[in-house]
Amino acid sequence: xxxxxxxxxxxxxxxxxxxxxxxxxxxxxxxxxxxxxxxxxxxxxxxxxxxxxxxxxxxxxxxxxxxxxxxxxxxxxxxxxxxxxxxxxxxxxxxxxxxxxxxxxxxxxxxxxxxxxxxxxxxxxxxxxxxxxxxxxxxxxxxxxxxxxxxxxxxx
Numbered sequence: 001x002x003x004x005x006x007x008x009x010x011x012x013x014x015x016x017x018x019x020x021x022x023x024x025x026x027x028x029x030x031x032x033x034x035x036x037x038x039x040x041x042x043x044x045x046x047x048x049x050x051x052x053x054x055x056x057x058x059x060x061x062x063x064x065x066x067x068x069x070x071x072x073x074x075x076x077x078x079x080x081x082x083x084x085x086x087x088x089x090x091x092x093x094x095x096x097x098x099x100x101x102x103x104x105x106x107x108x109x110x111x112x113x114x115x116x117x118x119x120x121x122x123x124x125x126x127x128x129x130x131x132x133x134x135x136x137x138x139x140x141x142x143x144x145x146x147x148x149x150x151x152x153x154x155x156x
Contacts, residue, residue, distance in 0.1 A: 016040040017126030019118050020054030021138070022061060030061060032117075032138035034125035041088070047072040048092045050122070051079070051107075055099045065104035071118075076109045 016037035022030040035053070040046045051070060058066050070076050078085060078093050079100075085093050100107070117138070124139055125131070 016046045017122040017124070018046060018050035018053060019121030019125060020050065020057055021118050021121060022054075022058050029134075029136060029138060031057065031133065031135050032121060033057060033131075033133040034121040035131035036125050036129045044072065044074055045089060045092070046122075047075040048078070048089055048096065051075060052092055052096050052099065055096060055105070059099060059103070063103075065106070068105065068107045069110045069118075070107065071110055073109050076107055079107050 017034060018037050019032070019034040021032045024030055033054075037046055037049060040049065047070060051068060055066070055068060058068075078087065078089060079096050087093075099105075121138065
């Protein structure tokens with residue numbers, strides 16, 4: 001099972017960033033990516049756009065089941081909800097659900113402290129105003145954080 005972490009960094013309507021970090025079951029990075037979001041309504045929209053793009057990239061990179069980790073409980077609730085979404089985010093939520101439907105995908109909430117590498121990538125995108133992708137890697141700050149995360153993994 002592959003795991004993809006997302007985080008949207010939102011400061012203002014013209015200062016938001018998105019990130020995607022995909023790791024395998026041992027915590028090794030398959031890919032990381034970030035991009036500036038030049039038009040974004042609020043933090044929730046940044047989180048949902050990030051999820052949609054990250055899920056799209058993950059589907060292209062693996063055939064394994066995917067666990068999506070978001071640090072926004074509101075985003076997880078919108079995506080997991082069975083009722084008809086009439087919010088301003090309805091089209092993004094619908095697209096995410098369509099991306100999830102043909103394969104085994106799980107959306108879960110994690111605390112911001114469990115999402116440090118993703119937070120770093122989103123801030124990188126927002127502050128640098130750039131779109132970047134790293135295969136099997138990421139910026140040095142992200143590699144340090146993920147390396148520390150992997151020290152806690154126990155293989156049985």
